[in-house]
Amino acid sequence: MSLGYFDDQRREYVINTPKTPYPWINYLGNDEFFSLLSNTAGGYSFYKDAKFRRLTRFRYNNVPVDTGGKYFYINDGGCVWSPAWKPARTDLDSYECRHGLGYSTIEGQKQGLSAAVTYFIPMGENAEVQIVRLKNTTDQSKTFKLYSFVEWCLWNAEDDGANFQRNFSTGEVEVEDSVIYHKTEYRERRNHYAFYSVNAPLAGFETDRDTFLDNSNGFDHPDVVYANENQNSIAHGWSPIASHCLEIELAAGEERELVFVLGYQENAEDDKWESKAVINKTGAKEVIARYATPEQAKAALQGVTDYWSDRLDNYVVDSSDERLNRMVNVWNQYQCMVTFNFSRSASFFESGIGRGMGFRDSNQDLIGVIHLEPERARQRILDIAATQFEDGSAYHQYQPLTKRGNAAIGGNFNDDPLWLIQSVTQYTKETGDFSILDVQVPFNNDENNTGTLLAHLKASFNHVINKLGPHGLPLIGRADWNDCLNLNCFSKDPNESFQTTENKGDGKVAESVMIAGMFVYFGQDYAELCKEVGDNAEADRALTEITRMSDAIKQHGWDGEWFLRAYDAAGDKVGSKECDEGQIFIESQGFCVMAGVGLEDGKAEAALNSVEEHLSCDYGVSLLYPAYTEYKINLGEISTYPQGYKENGGIFCHNNPWIMIAETKLGRPQKAWEYYTKIAPAYQDDKIELHKTEPYVYAQMIAGKEAFKPGEAKNSWLTGTAAWNFHTIAEHILGVKPSYKGLLIDPCLPADFSLNAIKRQFRGASYNIEFIRQSPEATKVSKIEVNGQEIAGQVVPAQAQGSDNKVVVTLS
Numbered sequence: 001m002s003l004g005y006f007d008d009q010r011r012e013y014v015i016n017t018p019k020t021p022y023p024w025i026n027y028l029g030n031d032e033f034f035s036l037l038s039n040t041a042g043g044y045s046f047y048k049d050a051k052f053r054r055l056t057r058f059r060y061n062n063v064p065v066d067t068g069g070k071y072f073y074i075n076d077g078g079c080v081w082s083p084a085w086k087p088a089r090t091d092l093d094s095y096e097c098r099h100g101l102g103y104s105t106i107e108g109q110k111q112g113l114s115a116a117v118t119y120f121i122p123m124g125e126n127a128e129v130q131i132v133r134l135k136n137t138t139d140q141s142k143t144f145k146l147y148s149f150v151e152w153c154l155w156n157a158e159d160d161g162a163n164f165q166r167n168f169s170t171g172e173v174e175v176e177d178s179v180i181y182h183k184t185e186y187r188e189r190r191n192h193y194a195f196y197s198v199n200a201p202l203a204g205f206e207t208d209r210d211t212f213l214d215n216s217n218g219f220d221h222p223d224v225v226y227a228n229e230n231q232n233s234i235a236h237g238w239s240p241i242a243s244h245c246l247e248i249e250l251a252a253g254e255e256r257e258l259v260f261v262l263g264y265q266e267n268a269e270d271d272k273w274e275s276k277a278v279i280n281k282t283g284a285k286e287v288i289a290r291y292a293t294p295e296q297a298k299a300a301l302q303g304v305t306d307y308w309s310d311r312l313d314n315y316v317v318d319s320s321d322e323r324l325n326r327m328v329n330v331w332n333q334y335q336c337m338v339t340f341n342f343s344r345s346a347s348f349f350e351s352g353i354g355r356g357m358g359f360r361d362s363n364q365d366l367i368g369v370i371h372l373e374p375e376r377a378r379q380r381i382l383d384i385a386a387t388q389f390e391d392g393s394a395y396h397q398y399q400p401l402t403k404r405g406n407a408a409i410g411g412n413f414n415d416d417p418l419w420l421i422q423s424v425t426q427y428t429k430e431t432g433d434f435s436i437l438d439v440q441v442p443f444n445n446d447e448n449n450t451g452t453l454l455a456h457l458k459a460s461f462n463h464v465i466n467k468l469g470p471h472g473l474p475l476i477g478r479a480d481w482n483d484c485l486n487l488n489c490f491s492k493d494p495n496e497s498f499q500t501t502e503n504k505g506d507g508k509v510a511e512s513v514m515i516a517g518m519f520v521y522f523g524q525d526y527a528e529l530c531k532e533v534g535d536n537a538e539a540d541r542a543l544t545e546i547t548r549m550s551d552a553i554k555q556h557g558w559d560g561e562w563f564l565r566a567y568d569a570a571g572d573k574v575g576s577k578e579c580d581e582g583q584i585f586i587e588s589q590g591f592c593v594m595a596g597v598g599l600e601d602g603k604a605e606a607a608l609n610s611v612e613e614h615l616s617c618d619y620g621v622s623l624l625y626p627a628y629t630e631y632k633i634n635l636g637e638i639s640t641y642p643q644g645y646k647e648n649g650g651i652f653c654h655n656n657p658w659i660m661i662a663e664t665k666l667g668r669p670q671k672a673w674e675y676y677t678k679i680a681p682a683y684q685d686d687k688i689e690l691h692k693t694e695p696y697v698y699a700q701m702i703a704g705k706e707a708f709k710p711g712e713a714k715n716s717w718l719t720g721t722a723a724w725n726f727h728t729i730a731e732h733i734l735g736v737k738p739s740y741k742g743l744l745i746d747p748c749l750p751a752d753f754s755l756n757a758i759k760r761q762f763r764g765a766s767y768n769i770e771f772i773r774q775s776p777e778a779t780k781v782s783k784i785e786v787n788g789q790e791i792a793g794q795v796v797p798a799q800a801q802g803s804d805n806k807v808v809v810t811l812s
């Protein structure tokens with residue numbers, strides 16, 4: 001059964017059933033206001049922060065899986081249905097959901113009536129606009145009622161689930177004309193309210209959920225809709241909602257469009273009220289007026305489409321492989337923006353309440369968007385760096401609303417500092433903007449204690465060498481990239497968190513070979529940057545430390561056929577053939593080889609051969625092998641998962657690209673390509689029912705070969721997989737790499753693949769890079785011409801701002 005297909009022309013994924021194996025969602029919004037929206041209209045909206053400013057309710061982790069959303073019902077002569085199938089769940093005559101870039105259209109048809117809802121968030125607006133297109137396809141006139149529905153979340157999504165005894169008494173609304181205003185807690189410390197409007201007169205409305213549904217019904221059977229009669233309820237506490245009712249008459253063949261606006265507004269403290277207890281609604285009315293007509297709304301929708309066209313024009317590949325083109329040109333870049341916006345906070349697997357922005361996650365997300373949004377990337381780097389401490393350590397997470405480090409989680413994840421080096425060096429190479437290095441950035445958000453961004457990087461670098469263990473390898477702290485490898489937490493108590501408890505001595509024994517590899521890899525970037533800014537002494541110092549670390553890896557981090565993963569708190573090996581389980585891990589193979597450790601003496605090659613032999617399967621490369629079959633207290637959370645899932649031998653898609661890059665270092669393009677296509681979503685069309693999550697984006701994890709159901713994915717969208725895969729395909733496989741001196745051209749292409757051209761913006765100039773392969777395997781650059789002139793070497797120097805440049809690369 002086909003569940004959908006890519007419409008490349010329109011940059012949409014078209015879903016042709018509401019009964020996908022899991023909700024297939026989209027993200028709306030680019031700036032400060034966002035919505036998550038499933039193919040059955042499930043999801044919610046928030047302003048800036050999915051915990052503290054959530055407008056509408058969503059019931060996470062519930063049955064059915066996707067409950068709560070931006071719903072519509074139609075009562076057409078007693079037949080009640082929803083264009084998105086949900087919530088009414090009446091069988092439709094036809095259904096289609098088109099997820100596009102920043103918008104989705106869901107269309108249903110029943111009894112000769114077609115209803116299509118396009119959801120989007122206009123650029124710069126703190127509101128979701130919904131264009132509802134109704135068409136009578138019969139040859140007789142039709143009169144029916146259309147009901148909208150959202151349920152207000154009382155702002156703090158955590159309270160909504162945890163302190164509902166209070167919430168049951170706080171809800172307040174106002175209704176004026178065709179607008180329903182939500183003002184819970186506005187009487188006290190909030191100066192923000194929400195509204196939901198429609199550009200037509202109402203036949204009725206509801207704002208009280210119990211009246212709308214009747215307490216004994218679910219969303220699939222609202223009393224008011226079935227009775228086709230409104231009570232015009234005003235909520236007092238309990239659960240406030242907003243439902244408009246419109247009576248619509250359409251002549252035979254007639255079409256009509258309506259515009260709904262769901263928005264967020266703030267008022268100045270001294271300007272909150274129009275009169276006693278009545279909200280000052282000026283702001284909302286201004287927003288509503290901007291979408292008073294369908295034409296205005298469609299122009300705003302065009303604005304969103306233009307934004308994306310403009311951004312995606314910055315990097316376009318033209319190859320013989322249409323799946324590659326759609327991954328690279330559209331969906332991978334799109335997912336990169338989404339992960340940049342949300343880190344790991346709000347998806348259909350992450351509640352938006354817990355995690356905020358991750359220090360390591362956000363740094364990695366950056367590498368997928370610098371070419372799309374350099375200014376926002378710059379700001380993000382500065383925000384992240386401000387949550388770092390003077391000794392280089394960092395808060396593991398921060399809250400997007402306050403930009404403050406999350407004290408409840410704290411720090412001591414010893415990989416964290418190094419990711420800042422990665423994001424900053426990628427940023428400076430892409431943009432050439434060195435001024436960022438001189439910005440005074442607070443330590444621990446303390447404006448009175450600042451250092452330049454470059455000083456922050458130095459602190460990151462030093463943090464590793466200030467915390468070395470008995471083998472001269474970096475101490476792991478609570479965990480490194482692998483959150484679940486908790487070598488200093490010996491937990492016997494199920495009520496304890498693996499990641500925030502440290503109880504194994506002073507943590508001065510457990511070491512990470514992965515951090516060692518990271519240090520060598522990103523340390524080289526640090527040294528290069530120091531040279532670039534003229535600090536040769538610091539560059540030399542860094543290189544000395546890197547050499548020392550490389551030696552430590554070769555001496556104490558090599559297991560004979562692959563790199564060890566770690567030493568635990570007792571000084572015993574983790575990820576060694578001496579272990580009964582978990583003999584080989586992916587992370588240290590990836591990072592050590594990317595860093596170039598063992599390239600000269602065969603270790604790198606042996607390590608990657610071992611990866612292929614022990615970790616690779618049809619669905620990708622597993623994190624470790626053999627998976628742990630029992631809980632090992634000295635390893636922590638990793639062994640809590642059944643075999644083949646998550647960090648215990650799942651295919652953690654995030655680290656697969658490390659192996660791809662490593663293969664390019666070894667000059668094995670075929671292998672790199674094989675690993676790329678194993679997990680890239682566009683190549684999974686034959687496995688999609690098994691795969692289960694969205695076919696257009698990466699998932700964090702695919703069940704590994706030792707799992708009960710290998711190949712089944714979980715946790716789609718918010719994963720470092722997006723940025724790393726884009727970075728890998730763009731810079732290491734297709735091989736156009738921003739560098740300080742210009743664009744380094746160094747592809748590593750599989751045989752029989754024709755890369756025609758890459759069109760790319762770089763520091764304000766445009767480059768059209770054409771490739772000529774002299775034989776089907778040719779991948780060595782033998783000649784480069786820039787605007788007709790042959791250049792020496794492989795670096796195309798940065799050209800004048802605004803110039804259009806033609807580059808011809810010959811591969812032999």
Ligand code: BGC
Pocket residue numbers: 483484499637646647
């Ligand atoms: C998950 C990891 C995740 C971590 C986040 C763990 O429970 O298994 O995948 O990175 O939590 O803190």
Ligand code: NOJ
Pocket residue numbers: 344358360361480481482483484647
């Ligand atoms: C997901 C987390 O967001 C990320 O930070 C971590 O590196 C991976 N899981 C692996 O544990």
